[in-house]
Amino acid sequence: MQSALIEPKATSRQEIETRVRSTSRLSAVAALGIYQNSYHLRIAACMRDQFPALCYALGEGLFNDFVAEYISQAPPESYTLYDLGRRFAGFLQANRPDLDAPESEPWVDFIIDLARFERQIFSTFDCAGAEDLHLAQLTTPDPDLCVQPSLSVAAYGFPVGDYYHAVRQEKSPQPPEREPVYLAVLRKDYVTHTVPVSFAHFIFLQEMCRGGTVGSALSAVSQQLSQDLARVKLAWSEVSEIRDNWIEAGFFLDRSRA
Known part of the structure; x- marks a missing residue:
């Protein structure tokens, strides 16, 4: 039935009449047309x-x-339509109009980045969170820090977070210029937050999101930025407001209380 709703022209009249009941006032084909229109309206509304x-x-x-x-x-893989947009950014990437061009079009890159970011936001809203878990405190030692379940980080080529929030606030933003940005997204107390981070912080949080520790995350920063590990560790310990801000924002759990 789903294939008939999505591609009615590929479905024979005999198959339609087998699956859809006609009435004295409405043929099976006409009834399918009504179902199809309602189905597409529902899908479009869900995606919007x-x-x-x-x-x-x-x-x-x-x-x-x-x-x-x-x-x-x-086609949708679940009747709930929760995962309807999961493959949308990939679809846009695979069908971009500049695939054969020597250089990508910035507008197309922006659209794909925006789709990726909105999927990140949507997934964060409904994923497992830290509402019933023990968030880290400022006094929690580094070895006991681990990221909370809803935290994710991603790199983008445009300030998609600013654009998204401007749209949500009905500010009528213009398409932004290309600019590398790194965003952490998480949910705390059932509210989703977007936090811009630096490239070094992105490396750090990415390692921790993969199950790493503070120690392995500092090593990842040292390796990827070609910085002396001792200096990286010193910066982490001396610039405590970064750590404190992340803890207060709900980035971390206290693994000793899990």
């Missing part, structure tokens, strides 16, 4: 809820066209 900034950037008409093509290539 999951990607509001992307819908704003593209315009609702073009956004809906992308969604229709996306659904034909990647």
